[in-house]
Amino acid sequence: MSLARTKTEKLEDWNRPPVCTVDGDGELLEVSMGPHHPSTHGVFRMDVALDGERVIRLKPVFGYLHRNHEQIGQNASYLASMPYTDRLDYFCSLTNNWAYALAVEKLVGQAVPERAEYIRVITAELTRVQNHASAIGFLIQEMGASGTPLMYAFKEREKILDLFESLTGSRMMCNYMRFGGCRVDVSAAWLDATRKVVAGLPGFVDEYEALLSGNEILMARTQGVGVLRPDLAVNAGITGPMLRGSGVNYDIRKVDHYGIYDRFKFRVPLGDHGDIFDRYMVRVLEMRESIRILEQALKDVPGGPVMDPKAKIRGFKPKPGEAYGRIEAPKGELGFYLISDGGPNPYRYRVRPPSLINLTVLEDMCLGHNVADVVLIFGSVDIVLGEVDR
């Protein structure tokens, strides 16, 4: 058996007809993995062609959770879309809120008070920690470690979700940010509770890593599996921990300096090989960097309003124009593109979903690997179907 996609292949040839040659008398077995396969994180299907145990073709099939989110956004006013953004990537509703608020703020040139910027950073980094912890938990779960690592992650995630609930009224569907600030102010008690949770987080990451990072089975299953080349990753628009796992230094928090990220000291962890293990490790290290940001941000949260008093809420009609705003969501670049025609609803409301675009290279990473590895490679992409299908 020979793999068609070798290291010498040029990028422009990537779409040559598939892919692997079949051994002598090998017969192809076509398997439809999903949409109810437990490893697919929801309803997602892969049409896989197998030669024995090896994958020689893999076509993802989408749309089982499609509800035309963009059309709903165009039929609703700008503000009314905010709760719908929670339902995109339902693990990270606060970063979804932020991306949408940022795009609208760019569209109308709206400033955000400093206190609100701090709260946004705090909630977004908490979101990143709980997302990465659960993503790793799910990945290990798919490796066969039933329960324990995932429950470790969920134990910590619950503490963070409790904070979100006491701040916004909801664990996951937070609907918290507004154009020009945040919906409600944080209390001193909430900040103290957050400081307490954040103080416990480094211990959690240490414990989590002691459980996992040196594990022989984890290393055997993930190292050298599902390798993604950096040039292909850039060309295919991969973003987030997947891109950085391949060694490309691109973090929108560092590139765009949106919000107030230029005030905090943090590093961008990078992988060397671009395999599953590197993606896992990048997520672990990103959790540590997020904790650093949280510690810095929680030290001096300034006073003042959380909403710009001049921000218009009722009768919100931006002037005709367009804006694309993006943030570094836990899964990659989450962007919102809005075109206004001067009306109360956006003329065009577009979500740039990192989960969908990160799946572009799923086939490239899986070719030549076993079926059991497909599940792992898929898990290492870290997707949420609410965002893939929209």
Place this chain on the structure above:
Amino acid sequence: MKSVEEIKAAIEAAVPDAGVKIIPNGSPSGQHSLLLNPVHAMEVARFLRDDAELALDFLSNVTGVDYLDKEIAEKVKVTRPVTKTVEGVEQTTEETVEETRKHTQPGYLEVVYHLYSMAKKHGPVVLRMRTANRSDQVELPSFTRVWRSAEFQEREIFDLFGVVFTAHPDLRRLLMWEGFKDHPMRRDYVEPDDFEYEPTAHDEVLARAKAHQSREQGPGNRG
């Protein structure tokens, strides 16, 4: 980072008859865009990616936009001879009358590309392309061979807007099922009435279901 005018000049220096137009943006975001001629779009795309100074190696976002046919009513002053009978004598005088003339401006489908550079860490550069109309001339060149991140996003636009991307390696529907006939993100899309699936035994619903069953299946219906 170069300004839009400088990028336009650079494109025109590299691809002489590219025919790039600047589309200004009225929003405070200031993200002006460049309208490409589909005929030379591939050369322009390759230039933007490979140019050492621009190095736009990262196609972040591909968006479809639908603009409906517009009916434009213009008031035109027309001078024409009018024949009148005054005191038994026919006289021809010239009179100026205001007339409303209507003509339709054909709508188009537009695809918007947001480009960034990972190498140089700048962006966005916004490109647009427009189809000739929204019915039969809806082809645009596919950028998938230049930036692979366009692969699924162009499929999505083909699915939801009906833009046909020529030379796309795998142009199938992405989110709707195969056999679906319409394009749900178009602005004149009519939702199918699926009332026959409604289990409520409510008079009004039952009446609509009956009416539906007697009709032929409209566009967008299953099958």
